[in-house]
Amino acid sequence: MKRIAPPYLLDCLLLFLLSPRDRETVSGDLYEEFLEVKLPELGQFRARLWYTRQVLSFVPGRAVAVILQGPALRCLCFCTALAGCWLGMMDLLLRHPGFGSQIVIAATIVSQALLTLAALRFDRYGGLRAFAIIGSLTLLWIAGSALKATFSGAQFEGYVLLIALALIIQAILTLLTLLRARVLGGKSA
């Protein structure tokens, strides 16, 4: 007799959603529950529905892990660092009135991106984390001021809006990631 198993594609999705540490154990638990309990109790169709629901319940956890621990924040930091360098270089070349303060802002954007990357890489140094948190609050203030100036100014500057939004997302993700790491005592969830 052919043995009924959980849908193959769902099994693949489950393995993708789980961390390498939990991959074998959690998938084994669900497989065992599916075969021994749900299949005899609920029948094939409803047992598969149950399995689907359990697999999908791992999606939010995986999404949080990708956003808060994965490459998303690092990638964003890299982009804002490049944007900061570009802004600073343009200010140096064009030398508009008040370009000094613009260069300070560009330097702050680059420093904060590098600080966040360092805090993520060397999380055992609590000082770095504290500086990155303070820097993120500064970024929020800078981005807020830029947005205010963009919307109240006569000339709408799309690139300022884009960079300001990227900075806000970076600051919020940094705060969430570092404060979460602090709650967990520096251990990954």
Place this chain on the structure above:
Amino acid sequence: MAELLGTFEQIVLLAVLGLDEEAYGRAVLRAVQTASGDDRSISAGAVYATLDRVEAKGLLSSRIEEGTPSRGGRARRFYRLTLTGASALSEARRALERMWQGKPWPLEVSS
């Protein structure tokens, strides 16, 4: 004072404590679902995420054992309450008992 445990963390830790030597992922999941009275309301993702989180906090320890044919030979992770976990659970219970002291039961709330 140490950080108090959340309600769901307490339920998961108590399930591990109650299962003793048999506290592996699937058994904990079933115990938590049974305790909730509705096994559809609690998903595996929530239980395993909590197990991972409390283990990262040092409230649980785990060990891996070989799998059986009924689970396709996949390994099982057994959990055990640590001393830190036991004291965190005790502290959570003491705090609740202090808060409940002198309150009527069942609760009477005027609408």
